[in-house]
Amino acid sequence: MQQCLEAGEITTFSFIAITEGNQIEPTDWEFNGEKVEDWDVEVNTEVDNNPTPTPSNNTYFIEAEDMNLSGGYRTEGNNFASGREVISLYSGDGNNNDSGVASFEFSGGTGYYNIIIDTFDENDGVAQIALEQNNSGLETFSLGKQLGSNVADDKTDVSLEILDVFVSSGDWFRIEGIEDGNQWTADHARVDAIEFVPIESN
Numbered sequence: 001m002q003q004c005l006e007a008g009e010i011t012t013f014s015f016i017a018i019t020e021g022n023q024i025e026p027t028d029w030e031f032n033g034e035k036v037e038d039w040d041v042e043v044n045t046e047v048d049n050n051p052t053p054t055p056s057n058n059t060y061f062i063e064a065e066d067m068n069l070s071g072g073y074r075t076e077g078n079n080f081a082s083g084r085e086v087i088s089l090y091s092g093d094g095n096n097n098d099s100g101v102a103s104f105e106f107s108g109g110t111g112y113y114n115i116i117i118d119t120f121d122e123n124d125g126v127a128q129i130a131l132e133q134n135n136s137g138l139e140t141f142s143l144g145k146q147l148g149s150n151v152a153d154d155k156t157d158v159s160l161e162i163l164d165v166f167v168s169s170g171d172w173f174r175i176e177g178i179e180d181g182n183q184w185t186a187d188h189a190r191v192d193a194i195e196f197v198p199i200e201s202n
């Protein structure tokens, strides 16, 4: 006997580990009031061509002003910055060779990311910004562009990119900034924020 079932005719229908060629002996199954004596079971071995995609990580973003600051870094208001604040080595005392550290724990998902440091390259000095991951140096940037302004504004807004970095949730990152200039004017190694943009292909 071979029957076709309409959806909903049997509400509970579970098999355990049926493989192709196995025979199933139905005992108390009924179909349209008739006891089913014999049943051909077709095992569908088709592969799911649309598996649920692996969840991809989201962009992880942290404001520099929300990191743990040490050394000469302090927060400073800035209308061109995200969160309207940056961290800066400006000290107002004529010392324009300060350094400082901003650190944070990465709490995004584990995976490959492009890391983007949102900063400002002021034209009155060549500040340095270095990024470390778990105490190992990733990259050091020298901010030596001439962008037509000696302050942190829309002209000097730059993005420093470090591509294709494997990052694990819980990794510690450390940004070290060194300001540069003379006693009157300097590039104060200002940092706005950092972003981790997941790379789909990995």
Ligand SMILES: [Ca+2]
Residues within 6 Å of the ligand: 072, 089, 090, 091, 092, 095, 096, 097, 098, 179
């Ligand atoms: Ca300073």
Ligand SMILES: [Ca+2]
Residues within 6 Å of the ligand: 121, 122, 123, 124, 125, 126, 127, 143, 144, 145, 187
């Ligand atoms: Ca500069």
Ligand SMILES: [Ca+2]
Residues within 6 Å of the ligand: 122, 123, 124, 150, 151, 152, 185, 186, 187, 188
């Ligand atoms: Ca400056």
Ligand SMILES: [Ca+2]
Residues within 6 Å of the ligand: 063, 064, 065, 081, 082, 083, 084, 085, 086, 191, 192, 193
């Ligand atoms: Ca900011």
